[in-house]
Amino acid sequence: xxxxxxxxxxxxxxxxxxxxxxxxxxxxxxxxxxxxxxxxxxxxxxxxxxxxxxxxxxxxxxxxxxxxxxxxxxxxxxxxxxxxxxxxxxxxxxxxxxxxxxxxxxxxxxxxxxxxxxxxxxxxxxxxxxxxxxxxxxxxxxxxxxxxxxxxxxxxxxxxxxxxxxxxxxxxxxxxxxxxxxxxxxxxxxxxxxxxxxxxxxxxxxxxxxxxxxxxxxxxxxxxxxxxxxxxxxxxxxxxxxxxxx
Amino acid sequence: xxxxxxxxxxxxxxxxxxxxxxxxxxxxxxxxxxxxxxxxxxxxxxxxxxxxxxxxxxxxxxxxxxxxxxxxxxxxxxxxxxxxxxxxxxxxxxxxxxxxxxxxxxxxxxxxxxxxxxxxxxxxxxxxxxxxxxxxxxxxxxxxxxxxxxxxxxxxxxxxxxxxxxxxxxxxxxxxxxxxxxxxxxxxxxxxxxxxxxxxxxxxxxxxxxxxxxxxxxxxxxxxxxxxxxxxxxxxxxxxxxxxxxxxxxxxxxxxxxxxxxxxxxxxxxxxxxxxxxxxxxxxxxxxxxxxxxxxxxxxxxxxxxxxxxxxxxxxxxxxxxxxxxxxxxxxxxxxxxxxxxxxxxxxxxxxxxxxxxxxxxxxxxxxxxxxxxxxxxxxxxxxxxxxxxxxxxxxxxxxxxxxxxxxxxxxxxxxxxxxxxxxxxxxxxxxxxxxxxxxxxxxxxxxxxxxxxxxxxxxxxxxxxxxxxxxxxxxxxxxxxx
Numbered sequence: 001x002x003x004x005x006x007x008x009x010x011x012x013x014x015x016x017x018x019x020x021x022x023x024x025x026x027x028x029x030x031x032x033x034x035x036x037x038x039x040x041x042x043x044x045x046x047x048x049x050x051x052x053x054x055x056x057x058x059x060x061x062x063x064x065x066x067x068x069x070x071x072x073x074x075x076x077x078x079x080x081x082x083x084x085x086x087x088x089x090x091x092x093x094x095x096x097x098x099x100x101x102x103x104x105x106x107x108x109x110x111x112x113x114x115x116x117x118x119x120x121x122x123x124x125x126x127x128x129x130x131x132x133x134x135x136x137x138x139x140x141x142x143x144x145x146x147x148x149x150x151x152x153x154x155x156x157x158x159x160x161x162x163x164x165x166x167x168x169x170x171x172x173x174x175x176x177x178x179x180x181x182x183x184x185x186x187x188x189x190x191x192x193x194x195x196x197x198x199x200x201x202x203x204x205x206x207x208x209x210x211x212x213x214x215x216x217x218x219x220x221x222x223x224x225x226x227x228x229x230x231x232x233x234x235x236x237x238x239x240x241x242x243x244x245x246x
Numbered sequence: 247x248x249x250x251x252x253x254x255x256x257x258x259x260x261x262x263x264x265x266x267x268x269x270x271x272x273x274x275x276x277x278x279x280x281x282x283x284x285x286x287x288x289x290x291x292x293x294x295x296x297x298x299x300x301x302x303x304x305x306x307x308x309x310x311x312x313x314x315x316x317x318x319x320x321x322x323x324x325x326x327x328x329x330x331x332x333x334x335x336x337x338x339x340x341x342x343x344x345x346x347x348x349x350x351x352x353x354x355x356x357x358x359x360x361x362x363x364x365x366x367x368x369x370x371x372x373x374x375x376x377x378x379x380x381x382x383x384x385x386x387x388x389x390x391x392x393x394x395x396x397x398x399x400x401x402x403x404x405x406x407x408x409x410x411x412x413x414x415x416x417x418x419x420x421x422x423x424x425x426x427x428x429x430x431x432x433x434x435x436x437x438x439x440x441x442x443x444x445x446x447x448x449x450x451x452x453x454x455x456x457x458x459x460x461x462x463x464x465x466x467x468x469x470x471x472x473x474x475x476x477x478x479x480x481x482x483x484x485x486x487x488x489x490x491x492x493x494x495x496x497x498x499x500x501x502x503x504x505x506x507x508x509x510x511x512x513x514x515x516x517x518x519x520x521x522x523x524x525x526x527x528x529x530x531x532x533x534x535x536x537x538x539x540x541x542x543x544x545x546x547x548x549x550x551x552x553x554x555x556x557x558x559x560x561x562x563x564x565x566x567x568x569x570x571x572x573x574x575x576x577x578x579x580x581x582x583x584x585x586x587x588x589x590x591x592x593x594x595x596x597x598x599x600x601x602x603x604x605x606x607x608x609x610x611x612x613x614x615x616x617x618x619x620x621x622x623x624x625x626x627x628x629x630x631x632x633x634x635x636x637x638x639x640x641x642x643x644x645x646x647x648x649x650x651x652x653x654x655x656x657x658x659x660x661x662x663x664x665x666x667x668x669x670x671x672x673x674x675x676x677x678x679x680x681x682x683x684x685x686x687x688x689x690x691x692x693x694x695x696x697x698x699x700x701x702x703x704x705x706x707x708x709x710x711x712x713x714x715x716x717x718x719x720x721x722x723x724x725x726x727x728x729x
């Protein structure tokens with residue numbers, strides 16, 4: 001099993017957020033999680049990425065034959081887990097190019113691969129950026145600093161395509177995007193998708209799933225997955241809302 | 247941050263202060279303590295003319311009547327001025343060696359270890375260096391090439407011998423010996439330092455640099471630097487400093503005077519990395535430094551850039567007196583304090599001429615149990631019509647046992663003056679750390695990256711050759727403070 005979440009219960013500040021959650025993802029699969037606000041979708045993403053604010057009450061997560069809880073945030077990232085943030089944070093004064101370069105090399109180091117040099121990296125970054133329709137000038141700016149909402153999301157996708165993760169988690173990447181930006185973002189995901197990697201797409205609306213075809217759709221309500229199936233579920237939600245799952 | 251910096255970070259984590267070694271060398275010292283005999287000894291050793299000795303003795307008599315300035319937010323035991331050696335020179339330095347073959351190989355090795363090779367074939371490309379070891383200047387590189395342009399770059403001791411007119415005219419003209427007790431002390435006992443004169447209309451083609459090293463125990467270093475940029479000239483100057491690890495505190499009280507005549511520009515950069523003391527606050531340099539520049543002529547410009555990471559105590563306010571109309575003063579500062587370090591640093595911009603402009607960018611980073619204070623004074627005199635100042639002070643706290651303080655004074659006697667002031671204090675942002683780590687960077691790398699980003703506005707003012715060094719230094723200063 002590529003990713004196996006078993007009986008996961010998580011709380012934050014005395015509030016139970018995830019309750020006995022189960023989810024299995026195989027290599028090459030695209031999973032979508034849909035749910036109303038406050039159902040615990042973003043918590044799941046952050047627990048997977050290793051954010052330290054949460055208390056794990058019960059359950060286990062297996063990722064690529066590792067007990068995920070044995071790995072810290074950066075080790076999970078280096079093992080190929082990528083989280084596209086809902087609200088990417090600004091880091092003033094830190095230029096995108098060396099930032100991503102360091103990120104790529106820390107992953108290569110863990111995989112015992114040779115580090116990529118400045119010049120080759122700059123070339124790689126430029127070509128990926130133009131693939132995604134990202135202006136080269138954006139590469140001269142500081143990480144997320146002064147970016148519009150759409151630019152931030154596009155930049156998340158650029159990072160994803162450079163880091164080429166085994167498991168990419170997209171946390172409400174569609175929120176705040178107009179149709180053009182949504183197309184760029186979803187194109188990026190579709191280009192990156194292979195038989196070897198997997199996606200977990202967290203979304204509130206069905207719109208995103210018009211552009212990315214998931215193999216499975218899960219409905220998450222009140223900290224648990226209450227229904228799983230194919231893309232027909234997304235259509236159901238679009239029509240009737242989350243009411244009937246609650 | 248590039249991978250090279252990361253590697254350096256790794257290698258430094260094993261030895262936080264890599265300049266902490268001691269050179270075993272026979273040295274020559276007078277008796278401990280400060281009195282007229284000590285001053286006569288120094289003057290004699292330097293083979294100084296009578297007028298210089300008189301100048302020193304006058305400063306000494308002023309010092310005796312003075313008390314240390316007390317405005318700074320610093321606490322330290324009283325300095326016992328009678329328990330310090332005021333001069334220390336490697337034996338055989340009565341006369342400065344003519345070339346490196348006359349220099350003790352141990353000294354050359356010391357500078358190789360510090361990354362400052364002195365052999366002609368290895369000298370830093372495009373940078374002329376004067377190296378000062380305890381109380382004496384060891385060597386000055388690229389001298390011949392500079393002489394062709396009429397540029398004088400030598401030790402202050404040599405300048406007193408060879409250029410007495412310039413010394414008499416300018417020494418103490420910006421920082422009078424009686425300004426405060428540390429300037430009086432320095433004027434009485436200064437030993438070596440650099441002298442620069444750039445003739446009219448000459449743009450100095452290379453960076454000039456002085457490297458200061460304290461080696462001997464219980465010895466104060468009192469350097470004196472004087473830079474004169476004649477009309478329409480330009481010079482960029484950089485100083486670096488290190489000292490061995492010692493359990494006792496050592497005193498360093500330097501005076502630096504800059505004079506920019508009409509249309510001249512002086513860019514002065516400092517990377518200060520004196521031994522900061524250990525994790526428990528034992529040892530380290532007391533760094534009491536007076537730096538002041540005079541924009542004497544119209545359209546002149548003086549720019550100070552400092553990266554302050556070392557010393558147990560830093561007390562330093564590089565200042566500009568903007569006398570010439572349209573003159574410009576700038577101050578860019580990064581001050582990092584860790585463990586028990588204390589820094590009280592900032593600047594003073596005195597607007598005298600019309601249309602004078604000043605800009606202050608200060609970045610303070612506090613870690614461990616350290617205290618970091620920005621102290622600045624901007625004043626506009628009556629005739630400073632349409633003068634402007636922009637001040638930006640940002641403080642970054644890492645951890646919750648350190649302190650950051652901002653003390654800006656503004657005094658305006660002219661109502662056409664325009665003053666802008668921005669200040670911020672922030673803690674290192676957990677969301678930023680999470681973001682960086684999610685991309686695969688370690689906690690330490692992430693902190694270093696964020697702090698370097700925070701300082702970027704200042705670091706980019708440094709000459710290229712030193713910007714990379716400074717960035718590494720910032721990373722090293724953060725070692726062991728996070729996690």
